[in-house]
Amino acid sequence: MNFLDYTLEELHDKLVSKELTAVDLVEASYKRIEETDEQVGAFLALSKEEALQAARETDEKGIDPNNVLSGLPVGIKDNILTKGVTTTASSKMLEDFVPVYDATATEKLKGAGMISVGKLNMDEFAMGGSTENSAFKLTRNPWDLSKVPGGSSGGSAAAVAAGQVPVSLGSDTGGSVREPAAFTGLVGVKPTYGRVSRYGLIAFGSSLDQIGPFTRTVKDNALVLNAISGHDPKDSTSYNGETPDFTEGIDKGVKGLRIGVPKEYFNEDAKETGVIESVRNALKLYEELGAEIVEVSLPHSRYGIPAYYIIASSEASSNLQRFDGIRYGYRSENVSSLEDIYVKSRSEGFGLEVKRRIMLGTFSLSSGFYDAHFKKAAQARTLIRNDFDTVFADVDVLVAPTTTTTAFEIGGKIDDPLAMYMSDILTVPVNLAGVPSLSIPCGFSNDMPVGMQIISKHFDEQMMYRVAYAFEKETDFHTKKPAFKGGE
Amino acid sequence: MAINEETVKQVAKLAKLEIEEEDIHTFTKEMDSIIEMVEQLEGLDTEGIEGTYHGLNQHNVWREDKASNGTDREDLFKNVKTRKDGYIEVPAMFDNGGSEA
Numbered sequence: 001m002n003f004l005d006y007t008l009e010e011l012h013d014k015l016v017s018k019e020l021t022a023v024d025l026v027e028a029s030y031k032r033i034e035e036t037d038e039q040v041g042a043f044l045a046l047s048k049e050e051a052l053q054a055a056r057e058t059d060e061k062g063i064d065p066n067n068v069l070s071g072l073p074v075g076i077k078d079n080i081l082t083k084g085v086t087t088t089a090s091s092k093m094l095e096d097f098v099p100v101y102d103a104t105a106t107e108k109l110k111g112a113g114m115i116s117v118g119k120l121n122m123d124e125f126a127m128g129g130s131t132e133n134s135a136f137k138l139t140r141n142p143w144d145l146s147k148v149p150g151g152s153s154g155g156s157a158a159a160v161a162a163g164q165v166p167v168s169l170g171s172d173t174g175g176s177v178r179e180p181a182a183f184t185g186l187v188g189v190k191p192t193y194g195r196v197s198r199y200g201l202i203a204f205g206s207s208l209d210q211i212g213p214f215t216r217t218v219k220d221n222a223l224v225l226n227a228i229s230g231h232d233p234k235d236s237t238s239y240n241g242e243t244p245d246f247t248e249g250i251d252k253g254v255k256g257l258r259i260g261v262p263k264e265y266f267n268e269d270a271k272e273t274g275v276i277e278s279v280r281n282a283l284k285l286y287e288e289l290g291a292e293i294v295e296v297s298l299p300h301s302r303y304g305i306p307a308y309y310i311i312a313s314s315e316a317s318s319n320l321q322r323f324d325g326i327r328y329g330y331r332s333e334n335v336s337s338l339e340d341i342y343v344k345s346r347s348e349g350f351g352l353e354v355k356r357r358i359m360l361g362t363f364s365l366s367s368g369f370y371d372a373h374f375k376k377a378a379q380a381r382t383l384i385r386n387d388f389d390t391v392f393a394d395v396d397v398l399v400a401p402t403t404t405t406t407a408f409e410i411g412g413k414i415d416d417p418l419a420m421y422m423s424d425i426l427t428v429p430v431n432l433a434g435v436p437s438l439s440i441p442c443g444f445s446n447d448m449p450v451g452m453q454i455i456s457k458h459f460d461e462q463m464m465y466r467v468a469y470a471f472e473k474e475t476d477f478h479t480k481k482p483a484f485k486g487g488e
Numbered sequence: 489m490a491i492n493e494e495t496v497k498q499v500a501k502l503a504k505l506e507i508e509e510e511d512i513h514t515f516t517k518e519m520d521s522i523i524e525m526v527e528q529l530e531g532l533d534t535e536g537i538e539g540t541y542h543g544l545n546q547h548n549v550w551r552e553d554k555a556s557n558g559t560d561r562e563d564l565f566k567n568v569k570t571r572k573d574g575y576i577e578v579p580a581m582f583d584n585g586g587s588e589a
Contacts, residue, residue: 100563193543207543236549237542306526317503324504326576328567338581347506355505356515359496360522362503376529378539383532385540418521434543 001028004163004481008068008220011166015063015071022055022063022071022115029073029117033164039484041139042149042159044078046118047085054115063113068223070113075159075168078119079126080211081200082106085116089202090134091124093323093330093349103200104235105169105211105228112227120168121155124351125320126176126204128152129423132414133353140410141184142482143448147407150180153214157184160214161482167224168214173205174308175402175427177212178439182451183407185441185480187221187468188214190427192459193434194239196225197232203319205312206237208431217478218440218468222246225461239459246461254470255290259283260395264301265426272405274445279401279452282442282471286399289470294395298387301429303380308428309421310364310377316354317361323349356417385433388455397467398455401426402439406448426453436461440468441477449477490523491516 001024006014014020030048037043055071064070076082079089081099083106088094102110110116123133131139131154139154141147142162149158153170157180160168170177172190181188189212196211203209213224229243261283266276287293325331325345332344350358364373391398403426413420430437435458442452452471456464472478496516500507507515570577 097567100566101559194546207541233551237544237546239544240546240549300532303529303532306528309522310526310529321504326578327564331569335579337579341578342504343506346504350505355507356518356522358503358505359499359519360526363491363495363499363519363523364526366499366502372530373526375539376532376534377526378541379534379537380529380532381540382537383534417518418525421522421525432540 002163003028003032003166004216006166007217008072008166008215008223011072012068012070016065022058023052025071026051026055026073026115026117029165032162036162036164036484039140039145040142040158040162041137042120042155042162042164043075043118044088044090044121044136044155045086047116050085051115051117058113058115067113069109069227072114072167073117073165074109074114075118075120075156075165076106076116077122077153077156077168077170079122079171079202080106080169082116082119085119087119087202088136089125090122090136091349091351091354092135095330097328101200104197104232106200108228109169117165120153120159123152123154124354125202125316126152126171126173127316127353127357129175129179129420130413131155132410133351135351138410141407142484143184144407144486145484146409146486147448148183148410150183150407152176153180156214157181157186157188160186160216166215167220169211170214171201171209171211172431173208173312174431175424177214178402178427178437178451178453179423181214181439182402183449185449185477185482186214186216187218187438187440187478188212189221189225189438190430190436191225191229191461192239192436194237195229195436195459195461197230197235197238199232199234205315206319207315208312218438218465218472219247219250221438222250222465241459244462246465249462250465250469252466253289254286254467257291257397257467258395259286259291259293259467260296260391260398261293262296262298262301262391262398262400264298265400267404270404272445274443275401275403275405275450278443278445278450279399282452283399285471285474289474296391296395296398298391298429300380300383300387304384304429304432305421305425307377307380307384308424308432309360310373311381311432313357313361314364314374315361317358317365320354320358325349353417381432384429388433388435392457396456396463400453400455402451402453406445406450430455434458436464438464438468440472442471443477489520490527491520
């Protein structure tokens with residue numbers, strides 16, 4: 001039983017025909033974790049007892065033939081609350097934190113019959129692009145163990161790429177689902193802002209954060225997004241409009257569609273030319289399939305990184321004030337006053353990158369710098385958003401590389417925060433604009449997977465999945481399996 | 489230099505963080521290069537542009553004014569480190585001072 005060989009629908013058929021049981025699948029997941037996780041390091045915590053119990057109940061109740069996710073195992077990023085199972089956000093601050101309720105996304109997956117097998121490693125509080133900022137462990141890329149899996153949802157990506165689970169959930173504030181999906185040859189989505197409830201997602205940048213699934217195929221991804229989407233009274237920023245079936249019309253093809261190619265996303269002087277080459281080949285294929293390729297411009301793209309780092313860090317500095325050492329989370333033992341509890345608990349509990357972001361955010365919001373930083377970044381955000389609105393009046397989707405390079409070496413950027421920030425250059429504008437974007441595998445460069453993102457209008461995920469599916473149907477990149485080479 | 493060690497210490501105080509004296513130099517240097525990077529925005533003309541502060545333009549979200557049960561009180565205490573008489577216990581804050589808030 002290898003999850004890498006089957007789509008969710010195929011697994012579902014096996015459950016319905018009783019060729020396999022939910023217990024079989026959960027056991028297969030733990031077996032694979034046992035075999036590979038010493039190398040890969042994707043999981044922080046396993047909930048074996050609860051998962052097997054849930055699987056047995058599912059088998060007794062019988063698989064719902066109309067519910068494709070029923071009885072399938074899933075892994076969940078460790079910043080998404082899971083009732084009764086430790087949720088740390090990979091921070092010492094929350095090392096022993098056990099949530100007393102489920103995040104809405106968790107609850108919805110459980111409601112759809114999915115079985116959570118455990119929690120996945122990440123950059124602390126989702127701040128980073130390599131998962132090296134975890135306070136607990138290193139996660140390696142199954143394609144080459146000497147390389148990072150991307151981040152911040154690196155554990156979620158590595159677990160699916162290594163065949164430990166068929167699906168996982170991640171979160172994307174500035175590229176944290178799409179970048180690791182690109183680095184590990186997976187399909188990963190950042191839905192439209194508001195599509196998925198953020199209730200129970202440990203907040204980083206509240207106006208940017210969205211939860212999204214990692215899968216091996218486009219349709220699988222749409223099926224899981226179907227299950228977690230929808231308005232939630234507990235998150236007043238969740239979208240109160242309709243949730244369509246994202247698989248509807250997925251096989252309509254691209255004939256007659258207009259695909260925009262944002263010229264700012266194709267740096268022809270790039271160090272690793274294989275990335276752009278792969279995307280250009282994909283565009284050729286789209287043209288052969290009947291789409292019209294149109295060069296477009298998103299002129300404010302270069303302000304994406306500065307605007308993003310101000311906005312995300314400002315929101316983080318405010319969100320992370322709640323970690324005060326009092327009600328939950330780490331409390332320093334070395335205290336003699338209330339002020340000590342705050343300062344020492346935070347200084348000992350947060351890692352270096354989290355401190356940097358809190359500091360940048362506090363600085364950007366402080367009087368004297370607010371206008372030049374926070375306000376200016378919010379204005380830049382409007383201009384970036386307008387760029388997308390303008391091009392979407394003319395094209396159906398945008399296609400661009402997800403990252404400028406394939407996965408980099410472990411240790412390659414960790415001592416240079418700015419270089420790490422720059423790896424988000426092609427992903428952050430999407431979060432600032434709030435539009436949806438799906439990264440899918442589109443080739444290989446230096447033997448590592450290349451990701452291409454398909455960006456569509458606000459709440460038009462159907463078009464995004466349709467364009468992605470047309471490419472996947474004609475190619476076999478999504479069927480390639482990682483080599484587990486390299487490492488120590 | 490966009491930022492110096494004094495400013496870093498001041499910001500740390502506002503953020504309730506302590507940067508070790510031996511790290512302050514490196515930390516300041518890193519912060520300085522990050523701030524220099526974000527200040528590229530200075531070159532952007534934003535005259536008359538409204539800022540965007542939300543992910544989704546959805547205003548005034550209302551719900552029925554109806555009481556419902558929140559999370560159970562005992563549940564909420566499960567992650568509390570020290571507890572006394574139904575409250576969270578913390579060190580004395582007035583007698584031995586320390587809080588400048």
